[in-house]
Amino acid sequence: MRVPLLRRLATLATALGLTSLGLLGATAAPAQAAISDCPSGYFCAWKTDNGTGTMYKTNADQATLGAWDNTFRSVVNRTSKYACLYDDPNHGTSGMVGVWDPDPAGTEWGYEHGTVSSLKLVATSRECAYPAYPAWYASPAPEAQGFADMNGDAQADVLVRDKAGRLWFLRGDGSGQLIGNSGWNVFNGLVRHGDYSGDGREDVIAREASTGRLWLYTGTGSGTLSGRTLIGNSGWNAMSRLVGYGDLTGDGRTDLLAVEKSTGRLWLYPGTSTGALGARKLIGNGGWNAMNALVGAGDMNGDGRPDLIAREASTGKLWLYPGGTGALGARVLVGSGGWNVMEHILGLGDINGDGNADLATSTTSAFANDTCRGVGCHLVYHGRGTGSLQPGEVVAVDWHHLNGIF
Numbered sequence: 224m225r226v227p228l229l230r231r232l233a234t235l236a237t238a239l240g241l242t243s244l245g246l247l248g249a250t251a252a253p254a255q256a257a258i259s260d261c262p263s264g265y266f267c268a269w270k271t272d273n274g275t276g277t278m279y280k281t282n283a284d285q286a287t288l289g290a291w292d293n294t295f296r297s298v299v300n301r302t303s304k305y306a307c308l309y310d311d312p313n314h315g316t317s318g319m320v321g322v323w324d325p326d327p328a329g330t331e332w333g334y335e336h337g338t339v340s341s342l343k344l345v346a347t348s349r350e351c352a353y354p355a356y357p358a359w360y361a362s363p364a365p366e367a368q369g370f371a372d373m374n375g376d377a378q379a380d381v382l383v384r385d386k387a388g389r390l391w392f393l394r395g396d397g398s399g400q401l402i403g404n405s406g407w408n409v410f411n412g413l414v415r416h417g418d419y420s421g422d423g424r425e426d427v428i429a430r431e432a433s434t435g436r437l438w439l440y441t442g443t444g445s446g447t448l449s450g451r452t453l454i455g456n457s458g459w460n461a462m463s464r465l466v467g468y469g470d471l472t473g474d475g476r477t478d479l480l481a482v483e484k485s486t487g488r489l490w491l492y493p494g495t496s497t498g499a500l501g502a503r504k505l506i507g508n509g510g511w512n513a514m515n516a517l518v519g520a521g522d523m524n525g526d527g528r529p530d531l532i533a534r535e536a537s538t539g540k541l542w543l544y545p546g547g548t549g550a551l552g553a554r555v556l557v558g559s560g561g562w563n564v565m566e567h568i569l570g571l572g573d574i575n576g577d578g579n580a581d582l583a584t585s586t587t588s589a590f591a592n593d594t595c596r597g598v599g600c601h602l603v604y605h606g607r608g609t610g611s612l613q614p615g616e617v618v619a620v621d622w623h624h625l626n627g628i629f
């Protein structure tokens with residue numbers, strides 16, 4: 224089945240913010256094309272509007288197109304990757320960038336405008352114009368916080384899962400390191416923070432969607448992960464939210480919080496010396512399903528104990544629940560509303576190096592301010608060390624087309 228080109232281009236232009244609207248007025252693709260001539264595994268193009276005549280084919284990136292420069296009129300992408308078509312040579316993005324979805328069966332074909340000068344085949348659509356991972360910058364924190372720092376350089380780190388199921392480690396200098404080649408899309412819960420295995424290095428906990436199992440991936444201390452250990456046999460899909468919290472019990476070991484879907488109860492699963500989780504304890508009687516974001520945010524209010532940030536779905540308010548010893552204290556309002564325009568809220572410790580824990584966010588389509596609009600704006604809210612936050616600032620605009628940031 225052929226996806227209408229107009230809709231596809233319009234969607235893409237909106238989503239990626241790449242395309243000038245000039246091409247959206249093109250007429251529909253022609254009625255016939257010899258797409259069956261294109262071999263499986265190849266991207267193919269023709270100089271004619273109906274896929275007849277000499278066929279171009281490639282299964283590799285092309286910085287220039289030689290005799291085929293500015294000639295593509297109809298195309299089919301029978302590769303398993305996204306085909307990015309650039310008006311510029313060398314994959315430049317100053318001109319139009321078109322994106323064709325993977326279509327190994329060759330069931331869709333479309334119309335191009337005779338302006339393509341280079342092409343690239345990539346695993347995720349965002350890579351047509353951006354790195355696979357978003358921009359992330361953090362300053363060295365004055366105190367070692369042991370929170371959100373997987374490689375021990377005192378800079379807050381971010382982990383990103385992309386739509387191809389790869390895992391990336393962002394160390395805070397704008398770069399990204401691949402730390403999981405594939406397969407991470409089997410998880411429907413990914414959490415940090417803290418050291419569960421007891422070696423002083425931050426780990427990752429992942430919930431397997433198909434089994435409800437909970438896995439501990441032990442950090443190596445350099446940003447990468449080594450082997451995994453099963454720490455929950457089953458049943459974890461009964462939890463709507465998992466929160467890597469830090470130490471709530473006061474024994475120096477990182478604990479996990481979880482909200483039970485059916486009851487709205489909040490449970491504390493204490494970390495132990497072995498990486499396994501201890502017997503759970505009820506720390507919230509009910510009502511926690513009213514929260515549509517829970518963030519282990521480190522010590523936001525400056526009393527030396529990690530705190531919980533929660534977003535109330537019905538009001539868009541942000542609440543701080545101060546961590547005590549094995550329990551949470553009375554909540555304090557730290558965001559008076561509007562927080563539902565955030566897709567992710569991340570507690571990453573001290574991002575700007577002033578000693579106070581901060582929050583980072585990325586936005587939904589409902590967000591707009593003077594510097595950024597829509598999906599994928601990335602803001603930092605600097606903490607004042609009292610629990611309250613300074614106004615957010617947009618610091619990047621490419622936190623979109625991903626499959627998890629934590």
Ligand SMILES: [Ca+2]
Nearest residue numbers: 372374376378
């Ligand atoms: Ca770090």
Ligand SMILES: [Ca+2]
Nearest residue numbers: 470472476477
């Ligand atoms: Ca603990």
Ligand SMILES: [Ca+2]
Nearest residue numbers: 522524526528
């Ligand atoms: Ca605190």
Ligand SMILES: [Ca+2]
Nearest residue numbers: 573574575579
């Ligand atoms: Ca700070």
